[in-house]
Amino acid sequence: MQQYYSEVGEYGRKLYLRNEAIRSGNWDLYEATVRKEFPDVADEEIKEAKEAGERVVLMSKDQLREWITKNKVNMITSDLYVLDEGTILEGSVESAEALKYVLGDGLEDIIECHVSPMDVLNLTDHKVYWVDPIVKA
Numbered sequence: 001m002q003q004y005y006s007e008v009g010e011y012g013r014k015l016y017l018r019n020e021a022i023r024s025g026n027w028d029l030y031e032a033t034v035r036k037e038f039p040d041v042a043d044e045e046i047k048e049a050k051e052a053g054e055r056v057v058l059m060s061k062d063q064l065r066e067w068i069t070k071n072k073v074n075m076i077t078s079d080l081y082v083l084d085e086g087t088i089l090e091g092s093v094e095s096a097e098a099l100k101y102v103l104g105d106g107l108e109d110i111i112e113c114h115v116s117p118m119d120v121l122n123l124t125d126h127k128v129y130w131v132d133p134i135v136k137a
Contacts (some may be wrong), residue, residue: 004080007110010037014045015111019079019088022053023130056088058128061121067091068117071135075102076120082113085126091117092136 004012014033021030030049035042059067067073073091080087094102102114120129 004111012111014038015079018045018049019086022049022056022088023086025053052088052132055132055134056130057133059131060128061125064089064129064131065121067131067133068121073117073135075099076113076115076117078113078115079111081110082115082120083124085124086130088130088132089120090132090134090136 004016006012008015010033014030014037017030017033021027027046027050031042031046034045038045068076068091071091072093075092075094076082077090077092078087082089103116
């Protein structure tokens with residue numbers, strides 16, 4: 001958590017705690033932090049995070065590959081650093097034009113990385129991947 005806080009402040013800490021809450025089911029620290037640091041948006045943030053927590057599924061690498069192929073996912077967005085085990089991945093289908101502007105430096109970002117699905121498949125070998133299965137268009 002310290003790395004995320006050092007790099008991007010309270011927002012990074014919030015993302016880390018959100019990730020932990022979704023993966024563990026323990027919402028206390030995340031909720032307390034969001035209510036203290038982001039009071040204007042706390043209710044909506046917590047609601048969205050809990051909804052995501054209900055959707056997120058665990059996938060093997062083969063299942064992730066199948067999900068990417070079946071849904072024609074051409075961009076992966078992570079909540080934390082994309083290559084870290086435990087990061088939560090979201091998929092989207094973007095136009096070729098949009099991809100030119102979005103993909104590129106995603107592996108250098110510490111949070112909210114936008115990368116090619118092939119980067120995730122080729123550069124990681126986790127036992128499980130945490131995936132929000134709803135593909136954004």
